[in-house]
Amino acid sequence: MSNRSEIVRLTVNGDLKEVGVPTHYTLLETLRYVVGLTGSKQGCDKGDCGACTVIMDGRPTLSCITPVWEAVGSDVVTVEGLAGPDGPHPLQDEFDLNGAAQCGFCTPGILCSAAALLERNPAATRGEIQEALSGNLCRCTGYAKIYDAVEAAGARLATRAGDER
Amino acid sequence: MKQAKDHQHTSGLDACEALSDQHKDTRKSKSEQRLIGTAMRKVEGLDKSTGRAVYTDDVVLPGMLHGKILRSPHAHARIASIDTSRAEALEGVHGVVTGRDMPTTYGIIPWTPDEYPLCVDRVRYIGDGVAAVAAVDEDTAIRALSLIEVEYEPLHAFLDPHEALEADGSTPYIHDPRKDGRNGNVTKVVHLEFGDVDDAMDASDTVVEGDYFFEGTTHTPIEPHCAIGHWDGVGRLTVWSATQVPHYLHRELARVLEIDQASVRVLQPLVGGAFGGKSEPFDLEFCVAKLAMITGRPVKILYTREEVFYAHRGRHPFHMTYRTGATADGKLTSVDARILLDGGAYASFGLVTTYYSGQLLCAPYEMPAYRFDSTRVYTNKPACGPKRGHGSVQPRFAFEVQMDKLAERVGLDPIEFRRRNFIGENTRTVNELRVTSNGFLDCLEAVESASGWKEKFRRLPLGRGVGVAGSTYISGTNYPIYPNEMPQSAVQMQIDRSGRVAVFSGASEIGQGCDSVVAYIAAEELGVPVEWVRVMRGDTDFTPVDLGAYSSRVTFMLGNAAIDAATKLRKLVQRAVADRWDVQPGEVLLAGGFALWAPDTSRQMPIAEAFNLAEAEFGTLGATGWYDTPKDVHGEYRGGTIGASPAYSFTAHVAEVDVDVETGIVGVRKIWVAHDCGRALNPVLVAGQMEGSAYMGFGEAIMEEQVFKDADHGRAGLHNAPSLLDYRIPTTLDTPEIESLIVESIDPEGPYGAKEAGEGPLHPSIPAIANAIYDAIGVRMDRLPFTPPNVWRAIERSRLDGVLGKPQAPAGGDTVQVDDRAAETVPGD
Numbered sequence: 001m002s003n004r005s006e007i008v009r010l011t012v013n014g015d016l017k018e019v020g021v022p023t024h025y026t027l028l029e030t031l032r033y034v035v036g037l038t039g040s041k042q043g044c045d046k047g048d049c050g051a052c053t054v055i056m057d058g059r060p061t062l063s064c065i066t067p068v069w070e071a072v073g074s075d076v077v078t079v080e081g082l083a084g085p086d087g088p089h090p091l092q093d094e095f096d097l098n099g100a101a102q103c104g105f106c107t108p109g110i111l112c113s114a115a116a117l118l119e120r121n122p123a124a125t126r127g128e129i130q131e132a133l134s135g136n137l138c139r140c141t142g143y144a145k146i147y148d149a150v151e152a153a154g155a156r157l158a159t160r161a162g163d164e165r
Numbered sequence: 166m167k168q169a170k171d172h173q174h175t176s177g178l179d180a181c182e183a184l185s186d187q188h189k190d191t192r193k194s195k196s197e198q199r200l201i202g203t204a205m206r207k208v209e210g211l212d213k214s215t216g217r218a219v220y221t222d223d224v225v226l227p228g229m230l231h232g233k234i235l236r237s238p239h240a241h242a243r244i245a246s247i248d249t250s251r252a253e254a255l256e257g258v259h260g261v262v263t264g265r266d267m268p269t270t271y272g273i274i275p276w277t278p279d280e281y282p283l284c285v286d287r288v289r290y291i292g293d294g295v296a297a298v299a300a301v302d303e304d305t306a307i308r309a310l311s312l313i314e315v316e317y318e319p320l321h322a323f324l325d326p327h328e329a330l331e332a333d334g335s336t337p338y339i340h341d342p343r344k345d346g347r348n349g350n351v352t353k354v355v356h357l358e359f360g361d362v363d364d365a366m367d368a369s370d371t372v373v374e375g376d377y378f379f380e381g382t383t384h385t386p387i388e389p390h391c392a393i394g395h396w397d398g399v400g401r402l403t404v405w406s407a408t409q410v411p412h413y414l415h416r417e418l419a420r421v422l423e424i425d426q427a428s429v430r431v432l433q434p435l436v437g438g439a440f441g442g443k444s445e446p447f448d449l450e451f452c453v454a455k456l457a458m459i460t461g462r463p464v465k466i467l468y469t470r471e472e473v474f475y476a477h478r479g480r481h482p483f484h485m486t487y488r489t490g491a492t493a494d495g496k497l498t499s500v501d502a503r504i505l506l507d508g509g510a511y512a513s514f515g516l517v518t519t520y521y522s523g524q525l526l527c528a529p530y531e532m533p534a535y536r537f538d539s540t541r542v543y544t545n546k547p548a549c550g551p552k553r554g555h556g557s558v559q560p561r562f563a564f565e566v567q568m569d570k571l572a573e574r575v576g577l578d579p580i581e582f583r584r585r586n587f588i589g590e591n592t593r594t595v596n597e598l599r600v601t602s603n604g605f606l607d608c609l610e611a612v613e614s615a616s617g618w619k620e621k622f623r624r625l626p627l628g629r630g631v632g633v634a635g636s637t638y639i640s641g642t643n644y645p646i647y648p649n650e651m652p653q654s655a656v657q658m659q660i661d662r663s664g665r666v667a668v669f670s671g672a673s674e675i676g677q678g679c680d681s682v683v684a685y686i687a688a689e690e691l692g693v694p695v696e697w698v699r700v701m702r703g704d705t706d707f708t709p710v711d712l713g714a715y716s717s718r719v720t721f722m723l724g725n726a727a728i729d730a731a732t733k734l735r736k737l738v739q740r741a742v743a744d745r746w747d748v749q750p751g752e753v754l755l756a757g758g759f760a761l762w763a764p765d766t767s768r769q770m771p772i773a774e775a776f777n778l779a780e781a782e783f784g785t786l787g788a789t790g791w792y793d794t795p796k797d798v799h800g801e802y803r804g805g806t807i808g809a810s811p812a813y814s815f816t817a818h819v820a821e822v823d824v825d826v827e828t829g830i831v832g833v834r835k836i837w838v839a840h841d842c843g844r845a846l847n848p849v850l851v852a853g854q855m856e857g858s859a860y861m862g863f864g865e866a867i868m869e870e871q872v873f874k875d876a877d878h879g880r881a882g883l884h885n886a887p888s889l890l891d892y893r894i895p896t897t898l899d900t901p902e903i904e905s906l907i908v909e910s911i912d913p914e915g916p917y918g919a920k921e922a923g924e925g926p927l928h929p930s931i932p933a934i935a936n937a938i939y940d941a942i943g944v945r946m947d948r949l950p951f952t953p954p955n956v957w958r959a960i961e962r963s964r965l966d967g968v969l970g971k972p973q974a975p976a977g978g979d980t981v982q983v984d985d986r987a988a989e990t991v992p993g994d
Contacts, residue, residue: 022304038223039216041437043387044470048889051387079216088215096210099849102857103676104213105388105437111214130897137889139387139438140676142860143897145853 008072012037013081027071028052028063031078039079039108043137050136053109054078060113062135079108082115090156091115091149100149102140110136114150122157124150199756200689201917204849207681208700209435209674221391221407221434226463229393230259230299232456233306234448234466235313236475237288237295240322240545240882241339244286244295244315251312252298257305260460261313263296267455269421273413273445273550275647277352277512279340282421282451288317289339289510290545291882292475297452299464322545322882323350324875326484326507329542339510339543352512352541353519357804359527359595360534365499369490373570376486377563378948381507381871382864383479384552385894388437389468390476394453398461400424404454405432409444409673410713413646415705417446422454433703436675440861441551443675444715445513447476474887478550479871481518481541482507483559489567495575495585499534500526502560506541506549513550515541517807521556524808526564527594528637529605529815530586535595545882546873551715553861554638554924558931565634565932566947569939576975578622579633579936580613583817590910597800601812602920604841604910605635608817611839611906616819623940623974628824629834632936635817638925639810640843640915641718643794652791654722655709656683658730659787660738662780664758664773666691666698668730671708672723677923678850679719683727685846686916690731691738692755692772709789717921720846721811722792724916730790737786741779742770795914812912814920815841818859818929822937824944826969829957833863833901833934840905843912843920854922855905860895862930868893870950943972 005020012035019034028045031037031054040063043051047065054063055077063071082089091111094100101107110133117124117132124132129150130143138146212218249261264285272278283294296313300306321336323329329350332338338349366372393405402424408414411431419426436443449466456464468476483504490499504522508515523537552558572582588594590603612633613619621631645653657669666687674680684698702708711723739750742760746753746768754761760775762768780786799809817839823832838859845851871892874883886892905926911918935946938956944963948955963969 032223033225037216038219041220041388042222042467043389043437044889046470046888046890048470049387079214083215088211092211092214095214096206099207099210099853101207101210101213101676102678102853103386103388103436103438104209104218105220105386107213108216133897135896137387137894137896139385139440139861139894140857141853142856142858142903143900144856144903145849 008068010071010076011074012076013078021068025068026064027054027066027068027076030068031063037078037080041105041108043105050113051106051109053112053136055112055116058116058119060116077112079111082111089115091118091153094149094153098145098149098152100141100145106136106138110138110146118150118154118157122154122161124154126151198689198917200685200695201846202844202848205685205695205847207678208684209680219434220388220437221393221405222467224393224405224434226393226395229463229465230301230460231303231306232297232299232453232464232466233303233310234294234452235296235310237284237291237293239288239317239319240291240324241320242288242317243320244284244288245318246316247296248314249296252309255305255309255312257301258298258309259462260299260456261296262452262455262459267421267451271417271421271446272512273514273646274512274516277516280511282448290547291880291884292547293510294448297456299456299460324544324546324873324882326505326542326544329544330505330540339545350543352508352515352543355519355523355539355804357523357596358536362499362501362534362536365534366488366490366501369498370493371571371574372488372490373567373574374488375563375567375570375947377566379483379485379559379562380949381480381482381549382552382869383474383477383871383892384440384442385473385889385892386438386440386442389470389473390443390447390449391465391467392450392453393463393465394457395463396457396461401428401430402454402458403430403432404450405434406450407436407443408433409436409439409675409715411673411705412671412710412712414446414450418450418454421451431705433673436673439675439714440553441555441715442478444551444713445478470889471887474884474892475547477509477547477871478513480552480558481549483522485560485563487563487567489571491571491575493575495577495582497530497532497586500532502537504537504539504560506539508541508543509546509548510543511548513548514555518551518556520804520807522560524596525557525637525639526560527596527598528588528600528813529603529635530583531588532595553858554927555716557638558928561636561928562931562935562949565929566935566945569632569936573972573975578975580609580618583609583635596808597805598809599798601914602843602910602912603813603815604908605815605817607908608815608839608841609635611908612817612819612837615904615906616821616837618819621821623972627971628826628941629822630937630940631819631821632933632940633817633819634929634932634936635815636925636928637813637815638921638928639716639808640721640812640814640921641810642716643798643809643811644806645712652726652793653718654711654726655789655791656723656726656730657709657787657789658687658734660691660734660776662773662777664693664697664771664776666693667701668698668727669701669708670723671705671711672719673711673714674702675714677714677719677854678847679714679723681850682720682724682846686724686727687731690728690735692757692759694758717924720919721915721921724846724919725792726790728790728916729792730788733788733790734786737783738775738779741782742775744782745778811914812843812920814843814922814925816925816929818933820930820933820937822934822941824938824941824956826942826960829953829960831867831938831951831956833867835902835904836863836930836933837904837906838926839908840922840926841908841910841920842922843915844909844918845907846917846919848907851907851922852905855926856903858924858926859903859930860900862927863901863934864895865950866931866934867951868895868899939972943968943970
C-alpha cells in the first residue's frame, strides 16, 4: 500500500534536490531514505536525543520532528556538508584528534549543533558550548572530550578568520 | 586528562621481563615502543566525524522489505489464538511469522535457553514479541500489525521479586519449573562461603549491617537495535546486525533456524553504542532472517526507541543486605551478603549475573571470610542482563557504603581505612581468584591528592561533601560462554609489497576502539605508520573468531592475539633484512616506516623494501595469532570459574557534591577517577573510557531508573517511561566535570601490560556520590537513585532522627582534625 507522495525541492549541502516523498515524511526520513544521505542518525524519532540534528538556515534543527515540507526553500546542511574540498571541517578533525567520537552515532548531530555555534561564535566558552549541545545526548564520552574538540576547533576557526582578514 | 606519572609501578618493567613462555620474545621493552602509549587517531575516527561511517540502518539492499514486530500488551498471558490472515491479505505485505514458525528456544547461556524468537503460547512481559510482518514499507508493516488478531488469556503477573520468590504455584509460574515441586519463578540460586563467616563475625570488634536497594537502569545506546536478513534462495543466510556478539549470534541463528553454521554469515557494521545491551541475540535478528527466507527478499527491522526499552537486558534491580565486620584497628574480618535479583521475564545472562553478584567483590580489599547468598527470580518485566560492570556495580555500591560506615565506626579516614585493607598484588582473593598486577593504592593516592581530599573531608561547609570508593573488575572472563578449548580471540595478519598491513579481526568495535588497538599493535610491531594498517572487520565469513565485546575482554585478549600474529611476521622480516645486511636478526629494528640496524640506525631501508626481501625469502607473508586464558587462576569449586579473569583492573573515585537539604537536590561538582588500566595503549582512548564510565555511573546515581507501573498506577507491568525524554540520561548541563587519572601497573600478561578500562571505572561513581552526600549532610543514601524525592525522604527521616548535619571527623592518627563546622546542625532542626 503506497502513501500519497509529493515532489519537494530541497537545498541540501548546496545541491538543489527535487525528490518525491510521502507527504508525512520528516526531513530526516527524506535525507536518509530518499536523498541517500545517511550521516544524520535516528536515535529516538521524537526529538529527544539530537542525533538527527542538521543545520537549517544556520540553525541547528531536529530533522526527525521537522516535516519535510518545512524544509522546502531552506538551506539544509548535514554532517556530510561540513567538509569542503580542502578536507574535513576543523570540528571533524578535532573530534578525531581528541577522541570525541566513541561509537560515533551521536557525532553527526553534535557536529551540526557545534558547527552552528562556532559559525556564530568561534570563541564560545565551555558554558556556551554546554548550552549549545544540551539537546544532543551522547552516551559514550561523558562529553569532556567533545568540549575539548569544540574548543580546539573554535580556536582554529578564529585563527583562520583572522588570517582571511 | 592528566597522566598520574608518579603513580606508575616501578616493578612493572621487571614483571615484563618475567613473561610466561607463550609471550616470550613477543614484546619490545617499554623504552623501545614508539607508538604504544601515545595519543593516536582512531582508524575509523574521520569516518565517524564526516558521516561516512556505516551503521546497520544505513545499509540498504535492493528490493529490501521493512519488518515490524507485534508486541504483547499483557505482562503475563496465555496466547489462545493468533489470526494473521487479514494482515497477510493486506496489499504490500509479503510475509508474516509467528512463534510457531520458529519453535526452538534459545538463550545466551547454553544452560538456560528459555526464550523463543517470538512467543509460542505465553507472553511474559509487556513488549514480548508475538508476530512479525515484512512489507514494502514501514507504514504498511505498521498497518499490518494492527490487523493481526491475538486472543490472550491473562495470567497473574509477578512484578515484585519478593512475591515471585514466595510463589507456591497456585497461579502459573513465569516459567515451568525445571523439576517438579520447585518454584518456576527462580532462575538461579548461588550460595558460597569462604572461611567461617559466622565465627569471624562473632569475633569482630564491630559489625555494620545495612539494607540496600539498587534500582534497575538500562543502557540506552543512541543507536537502536537494527538487523537485516538476506536469503540467497539456495541455502545461504546473511544477517547484518548491530550486535556486540557476532559469533554467538552466528551460532544461535544456525541452531534456531536449523541451518548449517557454515551457511550463515553475520555482518556487523559499526555499532552505535551498546554497553552490554546488544550482547545476546534478540527477536529482530531471528525475525529478519526468517522473513527473508519466507519472502525471498531482504528484510530490515529497526527497533523504535520504545522497543529498545522493552529489549532492555540492563542492570538488574538488586535488594541487598550486608553485614560487615572489622577489628577495632580497622581490618575487615567478615562479609556476609544476601541478595535478591529482580531478573525480568527471561534468564538472559542471569546465571552469570547471580554469580557475579558475589564473586567480584573479593578485591581490592582483603576479606578473611566471605559468604554470599544470591537468588535471581523471574518477574513479568523486560529481561535484565549485563550492563557495563555486569552484576558487580550493585554489590559494589552497597559494599563501599558499608566500608564508609565501618571507617567512621572505627574512627578512620575512609581512604586510610581502604589502604589498611588493601589485598596486595600477586595474590589470591578469599574466593581463590588469582590477582596479578594491582595499582589500587596508587589509584587511592591519585584521587586523594588530586581532589584535595585532606582539606575537604569533613571540613567543607554543611551541604557540601566529598566521598571515596574503590573497586575492581575483570579483564575478560576466563572461559567462553559455551564450553570449548579453542582460543578466545584471534587475528589474521598479512603484509604486502607496498608496506601495507592487513589485519582480519573478528572483534566487535562498539566505540571502545578495538579496531584501532589492533592497528596500533600491528604498526608498533611491524614498524609501519598506523595509517598503513587496514583493519578488515565485522564479517564472520573472513575473520577468525573473537567471542565479542563483553566482560571487558577485548583489549587484553585481542591485543595479545595481535601481538602474537605481528611477532611472527616481524621475525621473518627481521631475518630477511639481517640476511641482506649480514647482521643478527635481533639487531634489526622495524619502526617509523623503516628497517634500521640498531647499532647504527643510519643504516636503514624503507619498510616496503624489507617486506619485499622477506616475501622473496619466505613466500607470501601472513600469520595468525591467538590468545587463550591461563587455566590455573581460580578455585576448583562449583562456580569457581565465574569471576576468574587473567587480570583485574582497579579504580578509585572521589566525588564532591552539593546537597540542598530543603529540596533534596544533589549537584555533583566534580568526579576524580583514577584507574589502573595496566598500561594505556592510547591514553586518549583510555581516558575516554574512564570519563564515559564515570558519566554513566553518575547517571545511575542521580537520575536513571527503569521502572514499571503497578495496577494502582495504570496497566500493571507497563514501562513507566520508554523514551529518552522521560527516562532521563545526563545531558551536557547535568554532567559534572570529570578528571581522569591514569594509573599504570603494567600487567605481566596484558598486551604491553594493558588491562581493561571500559567497565571498571564505572563502579565507584555511585558509592562515592552516596558517601559524599553523607559527608555533606550526614544522611545515608542506601537506596538508588539519588533523585530529589528519594534524597528528600531520607533527609526528612534523618531530621526526625535528629542526625541531620555535618558528621564528625575521625579523630587522631594521620587523619584530619575535627572541624568546628562539623558540629553545625541544620537550621530548624
